[in-house]
Amino acid sequence: MSLPAGLSRAPHGGRARYGRETLHAEWTKLRTLASTGWLLLCATAVTVAVSAAADAAATCPSRGCQADPAKLALTGVQAGQAIVAVIAVLAVSGEYSTGMIRVTLTAMPRRLTVLAAKAALSTGLVLVAGAVAVLACVLAGRLILPGHGFIPAHGYPPPFLALSHGPVLRAACGSVLYLALIALLSLGIATAVREPAVAIGLVLGLLYLFPVVTSVIGNQHWQRHLEQIGPMTAGLYVQATVNLRRLPLTPWEGLGVLALWAAGALIAGALIFRFRDA
Amino acid sequence: MTTVTPYRSTAQEARDGFAQLLRAEWTKFCTVRGWVIGLIVAILVTAGLGVLVAKTAVPACSAQTSTGQHGPVRHGAACGQPSYAQGPGGELVQDQFYFVRQPLAGDGSITVRVTSLTGLGREEINGQLAGSLLVPWSKAGIIVKDGTGQGSAYAAMMATSGHGVRMQWNYTQDTPGLAGAVSGASPRWLRLTRDGDTITGYDSADGTHWTRVGAVALAGLPSTVQAGLFVTSPRLMSYSSSLGVGNVSNSPTESTAVFDHVSRTGTWPARAWTGDNVSGVGTMNDQGVGYHQVAGRFTVTGSGDIAPLIAGAANDGPNITVRDYLLGTFAGLIAVAVVAAMFMTAEYRRGLIRTTLAASPRRGRVLAAKAIVIGAAAFVAGLAAAAGAVLIATDIAHRNGASVYPEPWPTELRIIAGTAALIALAAIFTLAVATIVRRSATAILIVIVTLVIPFVLSAPPGIPVGLTDWLLRITPAAAFALQQPAPQYYQVQANYIPPAGYFPLAPWTGFAVLCAWTVIALAAAGYLLRRRDA
Numbered sequence: 001m002s003l004p005a006g007l008s009r010a011p012h013g014g015r016a017r018y019g020r021e022t023l024h025a026e027w028t029k030l031r032t033l034a035s036t037g038w039l040l041l042c043a044t045a046v047t048v049a050v051s052a053a054a055d056a057a058a059t060c061p062s063r064g065c066q067a068d069p070a071k072l073a074l075t076g077v078q079a080g081q082a083i084v085a086v087i088a089v090l091a092v093s094g095e096y097s098t099g100m101i102r103v104t105l106t107a108m109p110r111r112l113t114v115l116a117a118k119a120a121l122s123t124g125l126v127l128v129a130g131a132v133a134v135l136a137c138v139l140a141g142r143l144i145l146p147g148h149g150f151i152p153a154h155g156y157p158p159p160f161l162a163l164s165h166g167p168v169l170r171a172a173c174g175s176v177l178y179l180a181l182i183a184l185l186s187l188g189i190a191t192a193v194r195e196p197a198v199a200i201g202l203v204l205g206l207l208y209l210f211p212v213v214t215s216v217i218g219n220q221h222w223q224r225h226l227e228q229i230g231p232m233t234a235g236l237y238v239q240a241t242v243n244l245r246r247l248p249l250t251p252w253e254g255l256g257v258l259a260l261w262a263a264g265a266l267i268a269g270a271l272i273f274r275f276r277d278a
Numbered sequence: 279m280t281t282v283t284p285y286r287s288t289a290q291e292a293r294d295g296f297a298q299l300l301r302a303e304w305t306k307f308c309t310v311r312g313w314v315i316g317l318i319v320a321i322l323v324t325a326g327l328g329v330l331v332a333k334t335a336v337p338a339c340s341a342q343t344s345t346g347q348h349g350p351v352r353h354g355a356a357c358g359q360p361s362y363a364q365g366p367g368g369e370l371v372q373d374q375f376y377f378v379r380q381p382l383a384g385d386g387s388i389t390v391r392v393t394s395l396t397g398l399g400r401e402e403i404n405g406q407l408a409g410s411l412l413v414p415w416s417k418a419g420i421i422v423k424d425g426t427g428q429g430s431a432y433a434a435m436m437a438t439s440g441h442g443v444r445m446q447w448n449y450t451q452d453t454p455g456l457a458g459a460v461s462g463a464s465p466r467w468l469r470l471t472r473d474g475d476t477i478t479g480y481d482s483a484d485g486t487h488w489t490r491v492g493a494v495a496l497a498g499l500p501s502t503v504q505a506g507l508f509v510t511s512p513r514l515m516s517y518s519s520s521l522g523v524g525n526v527s528n529s530p531t532e533s534t535a536v537f538d539h540v541s542r543t544g545t546w547p548a549r550a551w552t553g554d555n556v557s558g559v560g561t562m563n564d565q566g567v568g569y570h571q572v573a574g575r576f577t578v579t580g581s582g583d584i585a586p587l588i589a590g591a592a593n594d595g596p597n598i599t600v601r602d603y604l605l606g607t608f609a610g611l612i613a614v615a616v617v618a619a620m621f622m623t624a625e626y627r628r629g630l631i632r633t634t635l636a637a638s639p640r641r642g643r644v645l646a647a648k649a650i651v652i653g654a655a656a657f658v659a660g661l662a663a664a665a666g667a668v669l670i671a672t673d674i675a676h677r678n679g680a681s682v683y684p685e686p687w688p689t690e691l692r693i694i695a696g697t698a699a700l701i702a703l704a705a706i707f708t709l710a711v712a713t714i715v716r717r718s719a720t721a722i723l724i725v726i727v728t729l730v731i732p733f734v735l736s737a738p739p740g741i742p743v744g745l746t747d748w749l750l751r752i753t754p755a756a757a758f759a760l761q762q763p764a765p766q767y768y769q770v771q772a773n774y775i776p777p778a779g780y781f782p783l784a785p786w787t788g789f790a791v792l793c794a795w796t797v798i799a800l801a802a803a804g805y806l807l808r809r810r811d812a
Contacts, residue, residue, distance in 0.1 A: 035720075046727075050745075053745050053748075054741060054742050054745050056744075056745075057742035057743070057744030057745040057747075057748075058742040058744075059742075072742070075741060075745075078731075078734075078735065078741075079727070079731055079735070082723065082726060082727055082731060083723065083727075086719055086720075086723045089719060090719055093719065094719075097627060097717075195312075195620070195718075196717075196718055196719035196722075197616045197619050197620050197623070197718035197719060197721070197722045198312075198316075198616055200616075200719055200722045200723065200726070201612045201613060201615070201616040201722060201726075204612060204726050204730070205323075205609050205612045205613070208608070208609075208730065208731075208734040209327075209609055211734065211737060212605060212608060212733075212734055212737040213327060213330065213331075213605065215737040215777055216331055216602050216605050216737070216777070217330075217331060217334045219334040219335070222334040223334075
């Protein structure tokens with residue numbers, strides 16, 4: 001039995017065009033959902049607000065307080081990532097909730113292409129929102145922190161929190177990449193479990209589990225290892241700009257651990273998506 | 279004339295009580311396998327994390343330093359033995375001070391004048407104290423004590439450097455007397471009298487006009503007690519969390535006080551004063567402490583504290599408490615919230631809500647029935663999770679010889695039942711939020727952002743305490759205060775911080791915040807459910 005033309009094979013124009021059309025279709029879906037814009041705005045606002053509140057609550061009363069101004073100014077990423085995770089989860093699970101996924105897969109039977117298009121678009125949106133949020137966080141840090149004792153006399157020489165300073169640039173770019181990787185991790189998990197509530201619970205449970213557990217564990221050997229393998233704890237090493245030698249991993253290695261988690265989740269999600277009945 | 283009998287169905291009229299509604303909702307809940315699995319996952323995750331904490335707890339004998347950067351944080355010294363003293367009330371106490379004493383046989387009194395209190399302390403530089411520093415709770419005064427044994431009963435009148443004159447007894451009790459600091463120009467007169475089991479404390483600014491500060495009954499006080507002058511100075515504790523790593527500064531301090539006009543009544547069989555550095559196991563510095571007497575003038579230097587030990591991370595007591603076994607509560611909470619949200623949103627997703635509301639048109643009652651069913655299920659799951667975590671983890675920690683803060687049973691019960699109540703209330707809160715927003719993803723997001731993230735942000739070091747302090751007062755996460763492991767003592771300076779289990783609000787006040795949020799959310803949900811088209 002032969003399938004009607006165009007269903008199993010790419011339409012005229014070949015792979016590239018098929019990919020472009022899938023991307024376009026996914027973009028239309030994402031763009032026309034009111035929730036996407038709101039959630040992106042919300043993620044940016046929460047990140048900046050929590051960072052500014054952390055800046056305002058921080059103090060450096062004397063020399064040698066060793067606080068990491070970059071990490072402090074980017075505290076909000078730890079809260080904003082929850083909303084980023086929701087954006088990515090909804091990009092996939094939203095279709096399952098409404099049954100739209102059957103239409104999508106009928107129109108575009110190449111499932112991996114669909115998944116890749118969804119991943120590319122949500123990552124792109126998160127990169128843009130993340131960049132805006134991180135820039136605002138750095139700006140807020142530069143404005144607020146000097147008023148709370150982060151001054152040259154206490155060991156914070158100018159240029160304070162300048163993006164031209166290598167470690168600060170790494171912390172800023174790394175935080176944007178961190179948010180993008182969180183989106184990919186969430187997308188992978190959401191593709192595997194389909195139900196949005198379960199996916200969000202799993203992603204946030206996985207992220208927040210490690211920092212909470214390592215804060216209480218008394219055994220330093222275990223503490224170190226758990227920090228190294230936790231997607232959030234390791235990934236946020238990229239925000240460190242002082243005392244780098246005390247970190248269990250280098251900043252980029254830490255982000256690499258998160259990338260491994262994201263890759264693992266995406267591969268698992270893709271395999272299940274490819275072979276499971278929608 | 280014929281009468282027409284209207285048709286009546288022979289079927290029995292269906293009952294329409296609240297019990298039927300509850301039963302319907304209960305049936306819905308039980309028959310969805312995923313939801314029941316979700317609750318089981320909540321139990322397993324909570325208990326599993328408790329086991330992990332207990333398994334990785336450091337045995338008392340190998341614990342020496344933890345996160346302290348300025349000087350080591352003291353822990354138990356002897357391996358496998360309880361290395362902390364217990365006070366008369368059974369609580370762990372610190373009983374370290376310099377004691378210039380004589381036995382007092384039978385009833386009697388002692389009166390002194392304190393003319394100065396100065397301090398020495400700061401970061402330890404090569405084991406030496408450097409700089410001058412007076413911690414607010416350094417104490418100098420007179421004490422009547424049941425021997426010099428660790429944790430024995432006592433009552434004391436003292437001048438403190440930052441909190442005026444106090445009368446303290448049996449480690450946990452504290453009453454204020456005259457305010458203001460001690461100096462040569464404004465000395466403080468102190469008096470303790472013993473009459474049977476009753477010790478009465480008096481203070482005075484001039485030695486003629488006396489005020490009674492308090493009277494306490496120390497049950498079982500022997501006829502001969504040790505009485506005399508004492509000086510002590512607690513460790514300087516601070517926790518700076520804005521650093522990349524949690525940084526606990528915990529260093530010893532010393533205080534020196536000058537006493538004169540020592541007068542006594544009653545029978546004092548010994549001729550001379552004895553100087554004793556009363557201290558427990560693993561004492562830090564005893565260099566510097568001591569006394570000397572010139573005519574009637576005593577100069578006494580002491581270090582330590584006579585106070586309850588504060589447990590938990592970054593404090594002097596054992597750093598594992600029952601609360602740490604319940605660390606997984608937040609993860610269990612996420613699982614329960616997912617189930618509670620879907621318990622409502624699944625109705626909208628499948629269109630079942632129309633059937634539900636057709637069968638029971640009084641919508642408020644539907645919401646109430648759902649809240650009761652999910653609340654009860656979550657309470658049972660929470661109770662199983664908390665009790666399981668505490669029982670299993672206590673057993674493991676005990677076998678590993680970890681030093682764990684002993685909890686009196688009412689506190690342990692409050693922590694376990696409170697955790698179950700927190701999970702149940704959180705489930706009802708989630709249900710109400712899910713009714714309002716009707717989408718599980720949004721509901722879960724709202725619940726996690728308000729209930730879980732403030733707790734998570736408070737856990738690891740690196741977040742300014744000011745931020746989490748504020749969040750843990752106003753968000754539903756305030757209810758985590760139910761897990762506070764021990765009272766917060768006004769008269770003991772310690773790191774009362776969330777990683778040690780101390781939240782900004784008192785346990786039941788914190789729970790009341792979650793209750794208030796739940797009531798508000800339920801009211802909004804009930805209103806919207808009635809007004810909105812399903």
